[in-house]
Amino acid sequence: MSFITDSVIMFISQILFFGFGWLFFMRRLFKDYEVRHVMVQFIFSVTFALSCTMFELIIFEIMGFLDPGSRFFHWKLGLYSMLCMAVLILPFYIAYYAVGNTRIGPFHRNRFITALVSWFVFIYFFWKLGDPFPILSRKHGILSIEQLVSRVGVIGVTIIGILSGFGAVNCPYTYMAVFTRNISDGDIYSLEKRITQTIDMILTKKKRYIKFGTAATQEQKKSRMQFVWNMISGGSAGSENISHLKNEVDALEELSRQLFLESVDMHATKARIAYSRTLKGRYFNLMGYFFSLYCIWKIFICTINIVFDRVGKTDPVTRGFEILVNYLGFDVDVKFWSQHVSFFLVGIMIVTSIRGLLITLTKFFNAISSSKSSNAIVLCLAEIMGMYFVSSVVLMRMNVPAKYRLIITKVLGDLQFSFYHRWFDVIFLISALSSIGFLYVAHKHVPEKIS
Template sequence: MSFLIDSSIMITSQIRQYVVQVIFSVTFAFSCTMFELIIFEILGVLNSSSRYFHWKMNLCVILLILVFMVPFYIGYFIVSNIRLLHKQRLLFSCLLWLTFMYFFWKLGDPFPILSPKHGILSIEQLISRVGVIGVTLMALLSGFGAVNCPYTYMSYFLRNVTDTDILALERRLLQTMDMIISKKKRMAMARRTMFQKGEVHNKPSGFWGMIKSVTTSASGSENLTLIQQEVDALEELSRQLFLETADLYATKERIEYSKTFKGKYFNFLGYFFSIYCVWKIFMATINIVFDRVGKTDPVTRGIEITVNYLGIQFDVKFWSQHISFILVGIIIVTSIRGLLITLTKFFYAISSSKSSNVIVLLLAQIMGMYFVSSVLLIRMSMPLEYRTIITEVLGELQFNFYHRWFDVIFLVSALSSILFLYLAHKQAPEKQMAP
């Protein structure tokens, strides 16, 4: 768990605004508290009334942050970066927040997400719309991760790179650099010659002298322009060759790493995740076509099928509780870790002194919606007796809709990722580089 704390500290330490640090930290803390309460439900920690109170308070606080505070401060810092609106930034911040609330509320119209009897500011109204955004984000990331993970781990997808390929590409790179140097020397000598002629010779007199000087300078500048264009093209080629060389070195290191024990272990994981990806795509398709949502959690269902098939005496309820606890714990840790890694990379890639506050608040918004939606989906992975309080707190939501929506977005994301990685793999340079 130290990695999770370090990641949040690294993000917030880059921010000078105290309110941004507090919002991000509180969002992260209450998001982790929700997962802690899930584990408490499975282990039976605290009384049921106490767990219900903490669930209710936790959801109210995180919805207050996600729907009211974070959007307002995002608009506030955006307006603060615009000089023309600096004096009336509070007014324009409120207008931006009202615009967000309008579209946030209209988001629930196309989806059958809850019963119409709930009030405007009820938990059900807010969490249902947050759930649509969060489940969409989760499905997109899960679909890409399910395809990209085996593609990254499996040595089957590695290109066959040899030392000859690397030497040939390095030779081309050196030749290109030599051509760039020689052309830049020519340009420098031409400029020096033109400068000396302009300094030594007197200005030409007469009509024909003027025409001669104009044509000579025009031809000289035209030659310099053509050489400069050639240099620009060669410099772009050198950049591409350098990137290809670095890619070949990285691929060669991955090939050598795949031959080690750890590399073989990750290669095995790649095959396992590829089977999981195919199974997940198949099950998502079945769920969409037949409009099916599981009523029993996967652990209990799997144990029941195994016990009935083998015909042995087995305490399904006892072991499903412990295995569900382990499974939910793994899902929680990997979800938080994966999301924080992605958010940290994203923050360092695009942050600047002016945009860092807005980016951190956007990351807090994404993180909060992601974790709230995780609770909606993890609920199905828990045995029925452990879902009671979570179902009561979340209210009369259409839980089946969220699982079907997840399957639809996951399927689209996974198939799009397969197509994208296939095209990228086919377009990657193989061994066509001649020495």
């Protein structure tokens, strides 16, 4: 009877997650598009619900909620369903809708066959992905769950490392007022004056361009033989003037676009300066200093882990309480408090992971999507989301006390978990250092454009 009750609880929670994913799809992703396919919306919402279910089971594991047998069953069911979505269903539908956007006759008429062939190509490269990495021992068969989880983990951990590295650098850069340029009203007025002058020059030269063009047309009508001779001899002075004016107009139009973008950036910076003086802005500025210290510490730790091939054996919460007890002399029940603090921290990690990924997916979708490609892009984002959350469970395993890792290890299979943590450190370090270099160049380049 407890199994039925637990299943009802899980089913209701999955319906709620599915509904949230459905509303998010309608209100955030496709709010600017009239073309909506119910199948795309359904697949995205199912993927989101399965992702949240895995995080929910981690919290239930720490709380001791539901029967252990029920939790294990729903762990298996959720993981198999997610792998089925990420490896079988989503790649096929991505290819199906991508082919639908093409106007190449043979491919468009045989969308199903083309999508099926594309799916086989995906499976081949997906399977070959595991060859260069030490992710499995040879005892696992070709159809074992470890074969799929290990390859999804490589892709997902790579995505997590890239996003985490960029976010760790970009967050303090965005929040801290010290990185904000000092923009005055005079700077904005001067730039807008340059824009007005550039537009006036464009109009003047276009008038001259039209004038020369009209004169050349009249000259051609008066003397056809002279026109033929000019063409043979390499053109006339009028045609050279027209070509020169056209090049000047193109250059000035490009300059006006750059100045306009700079004007938008300066207005945004001005608003950011005003926001930084508010109470909320000062709070985020303080948080920026905190995240900058965290970024430096994370880069240092990742470097140490890579150089010395080090992987933590104890979760951070338990390790922190052990330091308090052994070195500071505090009388603390490590097992009792580590369980409660782990529940709190894991909950924060889950909420921030879901929120951060949804915000990133929304920005990415709005930047590259169109009415024709939106369905395929949404499915690609769902594929990334599924692999991201499966890999998050693999990495989050180290952040919970040892007794809660047993069921996660049992569900995911006999993987080389230490490899994924080292791989995350490598990708995070590359992403963070690349982001620092990119933001440094961008920050230094902006004043040069103003001058």
